[in-house]
Amino acid sequence: MDLQRHRIKKNVLNKSWERHRILAMASKGDSESWQDSLSPTQIVDQYYRCINDKDLRHLDEYISEDACFDDYAFTKPFHGKEEVMRFLGQLTQCMGRNVKFKVKHIYEGEDLTAAVNWHLEWKKKQIPFTRGCTFFKLSNEGQNMIIWRAEVLIESPIKPGSVVLTLLKNVTSIFDDYPSVTEWFLKSPQAILTWILRIYNIFVAPWLNPLLDGYIKLWSFFVRLLNSAITLGIFISKIFIK
Incomplete structure (x- = not known):
């Protein structure tokens, strides 16, 4: 009822x-x-x-x-x-x-x-x-x-699974080992991120950016090549399927 x-x-x-x-x-x-x-x-x-x-x-x-x-x-x-x-x-x-x-x-x-x-x-x-x-x-x-x-x-397209738990464990261990630094970081995380970004721009970007640029260009070439191959295959199939 x-x-x-x-x-x-x-x-x-x-x-x-x-x-x-x-x-x-x-x-x-x-x-x-x-x-x-x-x-x-x-x-x-x-x-x-x-x-x-x-x-x-x-x-x-x-x-x-x-x-x-x-x-x-x-x-x-x-x-x-x-x-x-x-x-x-x-x-x-x-x-x-x-x-x-x-x-x-x-x-x-x-x-x-x-x-x-x-x-x-x-x-x-x-x-x-x-x-x-x-x-x-x-x-x-x-x-x-x-x-x-x-x-x-x-939803994130990346599914790290149990890696997230491992990362969380490592981060919390660092937080517990260095509580004073952790409190400072949590109060001003932007300061740390700005510092990391400066290090990246000085030491990493000069050699990493050209590699990434070349990698992107290489994949763009393969995509264009694959597209041309598919177009050619469709054109040939239309000739023989008539």
């Missing part, structure tokens, strides 16, 4: 959400009249729909003026609505005509928070290594609920 009531409740919620979607799509010209009635889950759902539709005008309505988008694939977060919208505009351009976000699940938390796991699809076919998870923090501005902060985690 409890299971049946749970199923009925789930169906009612799903129908309510679908009804909100239909009303939202039908009322885009008067967004302020319905945006305040949507839940964080539905706001996030509309956010991804606007990206898939490349509807930047309505996407702009869901972003706070002091928004912060922290995509961990980038070295720095995007601060402010202007930076965030510029990034989202570049994202929609790079997606082309056929790539879409496929939202798998949206989980709503407390204090106007939501989490989403998703992947990218090309013509409804999943693209490898494009799984991701985004954490949203929303806020109420006037009568509208809008996205204030987002943190994006994207």
Whole structure:
């Protein structure tokens, strides 16, 4: 009996959400009249729909003026609505005509928070290594609920496996052996990275960069050669298959 009531409740919620979607799509010209009635889950759902539709005008309505988008694939977060919208505009351009976000699940938390796991699809076919998870923090501005902060985690194409555990063990051992240095490093990691970058530019870059440049040129040559061979093979096959 409890299971049946749970199923009925789930169906009612799903129908309510679908009804909100239909009303939202039908009322885009008067967004302020319905945006305040949507839940964080539905706001996030509309956010991804606007990206898939490349509807930047309505996407702009869901972003706070002091928004912060922290995509961990980038070295720095995007601060402010202007930076965030510029990034989202570049994202929609790079997606082309056929790539879409496929939202798998949206989980709503407390204090106007939501989490989403998703992947990218090309013509409804999943693209490898494009799984991701985004954490949203929303806020109420006037009568509208809008996205204030987002943190994006994207699947890495490199799968180091147990190497990560070995590396973690070695790093934590160094941290434990040199606690004072570790505290200084964790307070100002940029100083260490700047120092390492200077050493690289002075001692490593002069001989490593030419090697990498030659390696890239060599692979480019092989790719062009392979492309020519495939083109020639197709041309010959058309002659004999007639």
